[in-house]
Amino acid sequence: MPTPLRLGIAGLGTVGIGTVKIVQHHAALLARRAGREIVVSAVSARNRTKNRDADISGYAWEDDPVALARREDVDVFVELMGGSNGPALAATKAAIETGKDVVTANKAMLAIHGQKLALAAEEHGRVIRFEAAVAGGIPVVKALTEGLAGNEIRRVMGVMNGTCNYILTRMESAGLPYAEVFEEARQLGYLEADPNLDVGGIDAGHKLSLLAAIAFGTKVAFDAVELEGIGRISIDDIRRAGDMGYKIKLLGVAQMTGRGLEQRMSPCLVPAESPLGQLQGGTNMVVLEGDSVGQIVLRGAGAGEGPTASAVMSDVIEIARGARISTFGQPAATLADPVPAKATAPAPHYLRMALSDKPGALAKVATVLGEEGISIDRMRQYHHADSTAPVLIVTHKTTRDAIDHALKRLPATGVVSGEPVAIRIETV
Amino acid sequence: MPTPLRLGIAGLGTVGIGTVKIVQHHAALLARRAGREIVVSAVSARNRTKNRDADISGYAWEDDPVALARREDVDVFVELMGGSNGPALAATKAAIETGKDVVTANKAMLAIHGQKLALAAEEHGRVIRFEAAVAGGIPVVKALTEGLAGNEIRRVMGVMNGTCNYILTRMESAGLPYAEVFEEARQLGYLEADPNLDVGGIDAGHKLSLLAAIAFGTKVAFDAVELEGIGRISIDDIRRAGDMGYKIKLLGVAQMTGRGLEQRMSPCLVPAESPLGQLQGGTNMVVLEGDSVGQIVLRGAGAGEGPTASAVMSDVIEIARGARISTFGQPAATLADPVPAKATAPAPHYLRMALSDKPGALAKVATVLGEEGISIDRMRQYHHADSTAPVLIVTHKTTRDAIDHALKRLPATGVVSGEPVAIRIETV
The missing domain is CATH 3.30.70.260 (ACT domain)
Structure with a gap:
């Protein structure tokens, strides 16, 4: 059997610890599937002494994620810190420069620096994989990059922020106004520290821009996503829309038209009996449309320890198996500059x-x-x-x-x- | 750029021609995504002079698929003939023995000879990929083998025979008895030459046994699938079940229990408002449950030229990119002998x-x-x-x-x- 694949994990929050747990609990299973052992060499987090739900005493500790990324006993740098800049970006760059592959759940970093990082990775012969950055446990990055790779993609749609969908479906089921459910969500810990990332559609917009890059072979263009949050949706709208046979969702839509690339993340009405309309609570759903395959719908948990760690591990196993897939499904240098187009296609x-x-x-x-x-x-x-x-x-x-x-x-x-x-x- | 990947396609029915069309229409797109050109070297079919929906005059012709499989200008043998034995099996063996990778849509062949073929492929350092064999365009083999590879799989379920689902939903919507809708389906060309493959649950059982092998790391055990077709479902059952809030589906379920591997393909009632309950017509749905990821639902076209060719091409691109994934997700020699267990878990x-x-x-x-x-x-x-x-x-x-x-x-x-x-x- 080949040498073990050695991980350096930066960030030991929910997802980081979830990843450690899978490595520890499923060692034999992972080795059989990956063709080699998968081990953790070293970890890094803000607080070394915090009580954690997994035993990390066997791993080397680094206070500085950049130092972790540079370690010689790390093959894959697993970036689970979050944040578009700062330590996550610095450590990811360091990992690439010192010849490591990168697995990340960081949609914000890739939405803003994805093109630059992808170019750097390819220059150094490394890969960046980010299944966990989009729609949690749903293997949608792989579905688009691999499963539908023979298709010209027509449209990508999705409900990709579980918190927003929780708020909208909870408003409906409990008959509560937005402000009250927002407060409820905050107390349940469902909201990011900056809640506008969720309810302003920014987090979901990040994810949409990453899928659009893969789907249409264009450079990530998060700035060109038309963003509109759910803050102005009233319980009246939800009820009235329901009377007319619709549900309100924070829906992302990306499509390539004759005028250019349309990307929008905004509240939309969808038929109540459609798969998107029936989506309850924090569940995510992504709809992929290709010229050959037609419409594929994927549904699953969009966040949480287990689902997101599952996605991280799928990338780790892909790398362990020796697959070398470009960040956005084709060499970064071949990604086109998208012509952003306003979503002007007529709709009801x-x-x-x-x-x-x-x-x-x-x-x-x-x-x-x-x-x-x-x-x-x-x-x-x-x-x-x-x-x-x-x-x-x-x-x-x-x-x-x-x-x-x-x-x-x-x-x-x-x-x-x-x-x-x-x-x-x-x-x- | 590396040398082109050269395909030899055996079988020029709907799926074969669909595959040729994708290669011809999307040459640049495929090359960008796969990192190399994908070309067809040679083809084979029963009838050379048949009028076909694609120009195959530029490809070498072989009357004998075994000769096609042995050609030196073929890197990947694409087997789209069907049939568990005969030419498909002989040509697949020949391809492996002469050092070709194999992409196949042939669920029957793999359900019966999968273990033997996987062993042979690994002995020769070749891969066999079969995304198109299960649930048409839905990338479920990849979702299970790659996307959920970090999970211990708990259960795999699915509606994987579009013809049966068409018959059941048509009986309901038109209020027609089984025999009449069966005849309708036959005239529409929805049924296999031996209709028992469809309505007897055999075709869907083949697919379930392949997914079970990946999910549970066990040798394919089609013989151990408890099979029951839809022939005894009456319009009364469909109506009465509807009154109680259920739909009737030909549902496959595979799970590993303390007593062993349960696999059954049989008519079941599912809640009408569940994703499976809402599945209409020829659409397929597969539900995957893993210990970390929870429940993932995949939905799409289970058959047809475009969807199935899309799945074939995803395997071809995977090979072109250099990924080498074992047939059932881990080396065939490590697959366990399953202990078949009757599905005795209590249920309503x-x-x-x-x-x-x-x-x-x-x-x-x-x-x-x-x-x-x-x-x-x-x-x-x-x-x-x-x-x-x-x-x-x-x-x-x-x-x-x-x-x-x-x-x-x-x-x-x-x-x-x-x-x-x-x-x-x-x-x-």
């Missing part, structure tokens, strides 16, 4: 507004929509106790531009109170 | 019977069930026009043995007419 939209209780009010709204070329598929006016009536409209396919024009003109009608809400309806 | 069951319209009839049935230790979760008796009443029972968890004993005793009560039906309810 959901509109909600409060209409004054005056004769002719609805006609005025309908007139504005008609003049902007927006035709109405379905409309509902609800019973109301006060002087304004909630009105829902599902439009036929129309552009976001037309919607925005119409929204801008509505106040002048004098019959709409408050700010109307418009949400895209995604065909899934 | 669905019972349907026709009860005579006599006082005390239900009591007699309930007494028999009680004496066999079977307790009733839910029961429904339907309105009836004739002298027998349809009765449905959902039991609490019980063994199949207890159910079988009870069924054997029921005729003696004199109140049950016809043959009662019992179907396992799977927890998904």
